Amino acid sequence: MGRKKSRGRKxxxxxxxxxxQANAPKQEAKHELKISAIGEGTVIDHIPSDATFKVAExxxxxxxxxxxxxxxxxxxxxxxxxxxxxxxxxxxxxEEVNKIAIVAPDATVNLIKDFNVKEKAKVKLxxxxxxxxxxxxxxxxxxxxxxxxxxxVLKKDPLKIKCHYCERSIGKDEIEIV
Amino acid sequence: MDFKNKDIISIxxxxxxxxxxxxxxxxxxxxxxxxxxxxxxxLAALFFExxxxxxxxFTSAMEQLGGQVIGFANAESTSVQKxxxxxxxxxxxxxxxxxxxxxxxxxxxxxxxxxxxxVPVINAGDGSNQHPTQTMLDLYTIQKTKGKLxxxxxxFVGDLKYGRTVHSLAIALSHFxxxxxxxxxxxxxxxxxxxxxxxxKKVKYFKTSDLNRFxxxxxxxxxSRIQKERFxxxxxxxxxxDVYHVNNSxxxxxxxxxxxxxxxxRVGEIDRSVDSTPHAVYFEQAANxxxxxxxxxxxxxxxxx
Numbered sequence: 001m002g003r004k005k006s007r008g009r010k011x012x013x014x015x016x017x018x019x020x021q022a023n024a025p026k027q028e029a030k031h032e033l034k035i036s037a038i039g040e041g042t043v044i045d046h047i048p049s050d051a052t053f054k055v056a057e058x059x060x061x062x063x064x065x066x067x068x069x070x071x072x073x074x075x076x077x078x079x080x081x082x083x084x085x086x087x088x089x090x091x092x093x094x095e096e097v098n099k100i101a102i103v104a105p106d107a108t109v110n111l112i113k114d115f116n117v118k119e120k121a122k123v124k125l126x127x128x129x130x131x132x133x134x135x136x137x138x139x140x141x142x143x144x145x146x147x148x149x150x151x152x153v154l155k156k157d158p159l160k161i162k163c164h165y166c167e168r169s170i171g172k173d174e175i176e177i178v
Numbered sequence: 179m180d181f182k183n184k185d186i187i188s189i190x191x192x193x194x195x196x197x198x199x200x201x202x203x204x205x206x207x208x209x210x211x212x213x214x215x216x217x218x219x220x221l222a223a224l225f226f227e228x229x230x231x232x233x234x235x236f237t238s239a240m241e242q243l244g245g246q247v248i249g250f251a252n253a254e255s256t257s258v259q260k261x262x263x264x265x266x267x268x269x270x271x272x273x274x275x276x277x278x279x280x281x282x283x284x285x286x287x288x289x290x291x292x293x294x295x296x297v298p299v300i301n302a303g304d305g306s307n308q309h310p311t312q313t314m315l316d317l318y319t320i321q322k323t324k325g326k327l328x329x330x331x332x333x334f335v336g337d338l339k340y341g342r343t344v345h346s347l348a349i350a351l352s353h354f355x356x357x358x359x360x361x362x363x364x365x366x367x368x369x370x371x372x373x374x375x376x377x378x379k380k381v382k383y384f385k386t387s388d389l390n391r392f393x394x395x396x397x398x399x400x401x402s403r404i405q406k407e408r409f410x411x412x413x414x415x416x417x418x419x420d421v422y423h424v425n426n427s428x429x430x431x432x433x434x435x436x437x438x439x440x441x442x443x444r445v446g447e448i449d450r451s452v453d454s455t456p457h458a459v460y461f462e463q464a465a466n467x468x469x470x471x472x473x474x475x476x477x478x479x480x481x482x483x
Binding site for chain 2: 135137139140141142144145146147163164165166167168169
């Protein structure tokens with residue numbers, strides 16, 4: 001039990017600044033609030049900072065009834081800056097994981113049970129992305145007919161995908177989630 | 179190689195071997211016309227956008243092979259005006275015909291039509307995206323007039339930004355170790371995406387805005403019209419519409435065997451005086467639409483292998 005609890009705290013530790021000023025207790029309290037642990041749910045970590053709110057949008061968190069914590073521009077040794085999204089009372093479907101992979105290809109998805117990480121997985125960008133991205137070509141048939149979109153991943157970094165229908169290649173910055 | 183029931187949607191779907199096979203069958207059908215090969219077969223020609231050459235040559239090809247043609251030449255007289263979706267129009271047509279030819283202003287429409295239909299679908303142009311039968315007749319014209327497809331020096335001049343025939347032909351020729359010369363003002367140059375693809379395929383290419391610069395290098399010059407309808411900004415169109423003019427003075431400094439191609443219609447980009455020179459092959463190119471489309475109809479309907 002004790003060991004499990006310490007694993008739960010580990011996530012907090014990682015994003016706490018290395019040097020905490022002795023005379024700055026207020027700041028630390030704010031930091032704790034920002035990253036408070038969740039009992040049951042999902043933590044999505046290693047999101048590029050500029051994609052943090054995109055992840056919240058993909059998961060439609062504006063309409064989620066449980067606890068939601070969103071933190072962005074957090075220091076990260078690997079990424080420079082990163083975002084974290086914690087969603088209480090929710091586990092992700094494969095479709096949601098695929099959608100997240102489009103905007104955050106290096107994200108990790110942690111399933112939390114009893115304040116502990118029960119499962120940890122990296123998102124994986126599929127080779128074919130079905131019904132996740134809207135085609136940025138205004139004259140693509142998918143923007144006129146009711147048809148699920150389909151894209152082929154041409155390049156993972158930086159992300160480049162190609163529409164199955166109009167054959168237009170679109171880059172990371174043009175990607176709009178359905 | 180079996181093309182029965184194969185959809186013809188994008189030049190990107192065809193390998194070098196498949197393209198060569200289509201050209202071989204085209205040549206056979208041109209040498210020995212087969213009058214009743216498609217007797218009893220019905221072609222549905224769904225032209226949601228105006229077309230002269232493509233629609234007439236598909237109709238002529240089908241009728242010369244003994245088949246029949248139904249369909250429409252514009253969307254105004256159809257249920258599309260009542261709001262019917264493309265999917266539903268194709269689903270319905272699928273039951274009335276053995277093969278569908280579609281032209282539609284929206285990109286990707288032919289791919290969607292092929293998914294809706296159980297019969298083979300041939301793309302006769304989906305907006306600025308693809309027009310594969312035009313590319314096949316362009317390849318056939320080059321093969322016929324130059325005697326080969328491999329190792330040619332091919333220039334493209336005019337609107338290389340919006341010109342789908344240019345994009346598709348460049349991709350198709352990339353199977354045949356070409357050298358390309360892209361001749362256009364910077365604003366109308368080949369899109370980066372296509373240049374990236376050519377680079378990946380190790381195709382050698384040069385870019386210039388000067389028509390005369392590589393004149394002596396060229397085996398083929400593919401002239402494209404500056405297409406008014408593709409320009410989002412009419413002022414931009416006015417700036418570029420007369421930028422190139424292929425005329426007799428240009429022909430003073432080219433190889434004797436240079437062939438000049440154009441998908442037509444032309445506006446002012448090729449002088450009429452060029453028509454009577456041995457360089458001009460654009461009317462022959464338009465005529466090649468018939469044997470190529472005959473071959474594709476017969477292959478897709480499984481009547482030729």
